[in-house]
Amino acid sequence: MPKVRAQRLTGAPFGAAVDIARGPGPLGASVARVLRDLLAEHHLLVLRGEWSEAEHVDLVGCFGRVLPQGPRVVVNDHPAGDLPMVTFVSNVAADGGLGSFELAFHHDLAHVATPLGGLSLYAIDVADEQSPTRFSNGRLAYLQLPRHTQQRLIGLQGLFAGNYTTTSDQAVSARDVRDALDPTWPRTVHPIVVPHPVTGESCVYVNEMMTVEILGLDRRDGDALLDELFQRLYDPVNIYEHHWQTDDLVVWDNLVVQHARRKLHETKPRTLRRVVFGEKTPWEQWPYPAAAR
Secondary structure (H helix, E strand, O other): OOOEEEEEOOOOOOOEEEEEOOOOOOOOHHHHHHHHHHHHHHOEEEEEOOOOHHHHHHHHHOOOEEOOOOOOOOOOOOOOOOOOOOEEEEOOOOOEEOOOOOEEEEOOOOOOOOOOOEEEEEEEEEOOOOOOEEEEEHHHHHHHOOHHHHHHHOOOEEEEEOOOOOOOOOOOOOOOOOOOOOOOOOEEEEEOEEEOOOOOOEEEOOOOOOEEEEOOOOHHHHHHHHHHHHHHHOOHHHEEEEOOOOOEEEEEEOOOEEEEEOOOOOOOOEEEEEEEEEOOOHHHHOOOOHHHO
């Protein structure tokens, strides 16, 4: 069985560096159990070294069902054609997505009932000067909240909407455009505090890009509470910035951890391979009931 070694990321508020002494063939069930335990404990794992596409997919399969990925979807139907298990985030590759604009903090697919379980990115070609990926931890944010705020959050729910608004200069939050969001775009409701499915630990679950409002509170009070939560989530002491080097592979828990990036250099390469895991794709959850639209 391949040996797995892990240690906390130096100087980071969370995450672990993982080394796997790999041999030929799949990693196997024993390694998968170790990796799942490490992800539940550290919420983000960094592996370094060359990973082929097949090896990358095999690794992600240790954490759950590897999900096919579709195009950016804003309607209640299934994307046409066969869908890839592997996609690319790139500002230069012809088959890459997400361009070079800034992205606000978000959990992927938080605007559907069952978001992704987790994501992975592998650096194929990244210039030294390119923007890092920034990660924030909802468990740490919850622990940093005053007791009275933790109590206030019990039972509160947030409205999350698909927000695909972009500008060339800055990230766009759901609150920035909430009165202009297309009502036919996917949206759903999640608790503001969610338990981790493995550890049961409470985690703050709101994000800049997709959280429109807190239900049951008037807009002024809800916005004030979101500001307090965002202040904790995006405090520099709670942020890990991963400065990509070629052959870095990062895997993270999409419930506990949310991610963002600053605007990229337009012409310097930043190409990352993307493989994701979870229970359901978004189109397996559509169409929505009329009441949720």
